[in-house]
Amino acid sequence: MTTETPHANEDRSVARPAEFDAIIVGAGFAGLGMLHAVRALGLTAKVFDDGEDIGGTWYWNCYPGARTDSESWYYCFSFSRELLEEWDWAERYPGQAEMRRYFDFVDRKLDLRKDVQCQTKVLSAIYDEAESRWLITTDRGDRVSARYFISAMGLLSEPYIPPLDGLDSFAGPCHHTARWPQSGIDLQGKRLGIIGAGASAIQLLPVAAETADQVTLFQRTPNYVFPARNRPMNDDERRDIKNNYDTIWRKTRTHGFAMPFDSPTNRLAVDTPPQERLGIYQEQWEETGGLRFAFETFDDLLIDDDANETAGQFLRDKIREIVKDPETAELLVPDNYPLFAKRPPADHGYYEAFNRDNVSLVDAKHSEPIEAVTPAGVRTSRGEYEFDVLALATGFIPFLGALEQVDIRGRDALALQDKWDQALRTFLGMSCHGFPNMFMIVGPQIPFGNGPTLAEENIKWISACIEKMEREGHTEAEVSAEAEQSWADETNEVVNSTVVRHGSHITSWIAGTNIAGRAQNTLIYMGGADNYFARIHKAIENGFPEMAFSGAAQPGSAQRRTSA
Ligand code: NAP
Numbered sequence: 001m002t003t004e005t006p007h008a009n010e011d012r013s014v015a016r017p018a019e020f021d022a023i024i025v026g027a028g029f030a031g032l033g034m035l036h037a038v039r040a041l042g043l044t045a046k047v048f049d050d051g052e053d054i055g056g057t058w059y060w061n062c063y064p065g066a067r068t069d070s071e072s073w074y075y076c077f078s079f080s081r082e083l084l085e086e087w088d089w090a091e092r093y094p095g096q097a098e099m100r101r102y103f104d105f106v107d108r109k110l111d112l113r114k115d116v117q118c119q120t121k122v123l124s125a126i127y128d129e130a131e132s133r134w135l136i137t138t139d140r141g142d143r144v145s146a147r148y149f150i151s152a153m154g155l156l157s158e159p160y161i162p163p164l165d166g167l168d169s170f171a172g173p174c175h176h177t178a179r180w181p182q183s184g185i186d187l188q189g190k191r192l193g194i195i196g197a198g199a200s201a202i203q204l205l206p207v208a209a210e211t212a213d214q215v216t217l218f219q220r221t222p223n224y225v226f227p228a229r230n231r232p233m234n235d236d237e238r239r240d241i242k243n244n245y246d247t248i249w250r251k252t253r254t255h256g257f258a259m260p261f262d263s264p265t266n267r268l269a270v271d272t273p274p275q276e277r278l279g280i281y282q283e284q285w286e287e288t289g290g291l292r293f294a295f296e297t298f299d300d301l302l303i304d305d306d307a308n309e310t311a312g313q314f315l316r317d318k319i320r321e322i323v324k325d326p327e328t329a330e331l332l333v334p335d336n337y338p339l340f341a342k343r344p345p346a347d348h349g350y351y352e353a354f355n356r357d358n359v360s361l362v363d364a365k366h367s368e369p370i371e372a373v374t375p376a377g378v379r380t381s382r383g384e385y386e387f388d389v390l391a392l393a394t395g396f397i398p399f400l401g402a403l404e405q406v407d408i409r410g411r412d413a414l415a416l417q418d419k420w421d422q423a424l425r426t427f428l429g430m431s432c433h434g435f436p437n438m439f440m441i442v443g444p445q446i447p448f449g450n451g452p453t454l455a456e457e458n459i460k461w462i463s464a465c466i467e468k469m470e471r472e473g474h475t476e477a478e479v480s481a482e483a484e485q486s487w488a489d490e491t492n493e494v495v496n497s498t499v500v501r502h503g504s505h506i507t508s509w510i511a512g513t514n515i516a517g518r519a520q521n522t523l524i525y526m527g528g529a530d531n532y533f534a535r536i537h538k539a540i541e542n543g544f545p546e547m548a549f550s551g552a553a554q555p556g557s558a559q560r561r562t563s564a
Contacts, residue, residue: 015143020044022466023136023146025122025406028056030441030455031152032103032112033077037463038148039115041470047116047152048138052182054107054116056154058099063180063200063391064187065207066096069228069291069346070450073241074260076102078249079456083109088238093230093290093346117142124407125149125438132437132475132551148466151403152441152455158401160515162394164195165372174373174390177204185389187212193378193385195370196393197223199345204393206349209359216385218364218378221342221506222334224315228346229289253457256528258449261295269298269307281314290346294339301339302498308338315339322351329354331363341502343448343510398509399444399523400424410435411478420444424521425488427479427546428535430458436478439465445491445522448510449529457533464540465547475551483546487525494527 021043024031031047032054038045051059068075072089087105090098107113121139127149128135134149136142159176161167167174173185177200192212194201197219209215241248251260269277277298284293293311300307316333323329332351353359364370368380377387397404400420408416411434419425419434426432429446430439441458442451469477495501495511503511504520512521525532539546 017135017143017145020046020144020146022046022148022150023048023125023134023144024150024152025049026056026152026154026157027051027054027116027118028058028152028154029077029452030154030458031056032106032116033079033452033455033459034150034152034441034462035112035115036079036110037459038466041463041467043466043470045115046144048120048122048136048142049116049118050121052118053100054113054118055100055103057157058096058103060157060178061180061200062096062182062184063177063204064184064211065203065205065348066177066200067091067093067203067230067348068099069093069199070259071290072233074248074252074450074453076452077106077456078252078453080109081245084245085242089233091230091232093228122406124409126407126409126413127411127436127438129411134437147437149438150441150462151406151439151443153402155399155442155446156396156509158397158405159392160395160397160401161392162516164370167373169375170373170377170390171375172388172390174392176392176394177201178396180391187389189213190388191386192216192389192391193387194218194391194393195364195378196395197221198393198395199343200395201391201393202345202347202350204391205359206353209353209356212358214358214360216360216362216387218362218370218380219331220365222332223342224312224334224339224344225347225350226291226293226315226344227285227289228348229287230348252450252453253533254530255295256449256530257291257295258447258453258529258533259291259295261292264296264299267298268300268304269310270300270304272298277310278314281311285314285318291344294344302500305338305499308340308499312339319351322355324355328361331361337502337506338499340499341506341511342508395509395514397515398512400521403440403443408435408438410438423488424523425484427484427487428461428532428539429525430461431479431484431547433479433481433484436476445487445525447525447527447529447532454529457536461536461540465544468544469549472549473551474549477544477547477549479547490527491525492522494525495522498526500524500526
């Protein structure tokens with residue numbers, strides 16, 4: 001275990017790479033949680049992150065209106081009771097600034113930043129089979145070697161910039177929402193064009209409309225949007241939550257989407273009389289809001305098309321009720337896919353914003369598709385719209401985008417991308433055959449659900465695997481090809497029993513169909529986070545039967561490390 005850093009005036013091309021036990025890429029929930037866990041094993045780690053500061057998603061997504069879609073009290077680390085006790089959430093759904101403050105708080109408690117090197121993009125990670133080590137290089141000239149290479153790069157971190165003609169020609173500021181300038185953009189008196197109508201656009205539009213002179217949203221596909229019903233948290237609520245954390249985390253870890261919701265155990269929309277059903281939807285819409293609308297109403301919305309249609313109809317009626325101009329309302333109504341074939345966003349005044357005089361909607365799918373971005377704005381088939389600022393709320397290259405930025409090569413110099421070009425296969429979204437000692441946190445083929453909890457469960461499995469290797473003196477851990485294939489098969493199969501399968505006919509990141517020109521991949525395991533967590537725990541308890549461990553034992557190494 002060494003942490004030697006090459007001397008400043010040494011020639012880096014000949015210097016031995018600095019050595020760590022683990023290199024982690026990404027300083028969001030996943031990377032920071034992993035750093036803490038690796039330290040707890042008595043090992044050395046370094047985290048690289050491209051951003052100027054820690055926070056991952058919550059560093060990058062600083063567009064006006066950015067806030068979580070999960071409630072604050074479980075969209076956080078759960079591993080430390082001290083962190084849970086000492087942090088007071090200000091809002092039900094924290095905004096980006098509050099999330100940044102939370103990461104500062106976590107850093108103050110755990111002293112994480114000292115092992116994080118920001119503004120550093122990892123370029124390559126190459127496995128050296130003779131040494132059983134990964135050699136990692138960065139755009140800042142770092143060459144480091146590690147026993148374990150851990151990707152914590154995030155599932156929605158690589159912005160998707162669609163191939164729009166003339167995009168570079170726009171004369172004013174033009175930014176993807178996930179690359180919004182950290183210093184902000186003054187929208188006062190400006191004309192803002194937003195391309196896209198997903199979760200990012202839905203948050204940006206109502207907030208921007210309060211300041212900008214004019215906001216125009218170019219929508220291709222409308223979404224089903226639930227009201228979030230955000231509110232400030234009060235002391236009583238915070239106390240109540242802190243007193244009930246055991247229950248909250250138990251519920252979270254036994255819920256299909258890793259959220260502490262009260263499932264409507266076996267209440268089915270198709271078996272509920274229409275008036276009663278309407279009352280249940282109405283109550284959730286008015287009182288509760290957010291994703292609870294889908295998960296606390298009926299148990300069959302995700303698996304039964306008829307049940308799903310009852311919720312879809314309710315939501316479509318709500319849009320028509322809220323949006324005053326009937327033509328605009330009709331454009332906002334999703335009409336060719338079921339709820340949850342696209343990931344439904346949470347709303348903070350989105351539909352109401354279309355009742356403002358300074359907000360307009362362009363039907364970029366049917367009546368006037370975008371033809372090009374011009375120096376002055378956006379040209380559609382009907383004419384040109386002039387803007388001062390353009391926002392690309394066009395989403396992400398899910399799961400694969402960030403990994404593709406790094407030249408990752410495993411055994412026999414096989415590139416991860418080449419492996420996945422044949423067929424996307426992972427084991428539990430965390431490990432790949434042919435890539436020993438490499439782990440992914442929230443990698444492809446993990447369940448859909450509450451991000452920090454998914455990351456923490458992945459970290460448990462990865463830490464336990466590393467701990468076993470250190471304790472038993474193994475040099476390599478590699479998942480078997482059979483276990484990997486079996487997980488990929490199950491992932492591909494289970495999606496067909498849910499409404500997400502309809503995402504193959506539209507553009508939907510959760511269905512792996514949002515990137516123009518790319519073949520569809522099943523990126524998400526739809527068999528439930530609760531089932532997935534059970535698999536993780538079983539694998540740990542049984543000593544990782546799907547992994548092959550190799551290398552001679554090095555007695556005493558683990559004791560030396562943990563007592564360091
Ligand atoms: P998204 O849901 O993938 O939406 C991208 C939008 O861009 C879609 O409306 C898409 O239209 C449009 N688009 C793409 N290419 C286009 C083109 N060439 N011309 C016109 N429009 C184009 O992306 P997102 O809004 O960034 O959200 C992605 C995910 O990030 C969310 O589902 C969520 O999981 C996460 N997110 C979370 C939060 C939160 O928790 N608060 C906030 C933001 C994002 P089509 O629909 O027709 O393809």
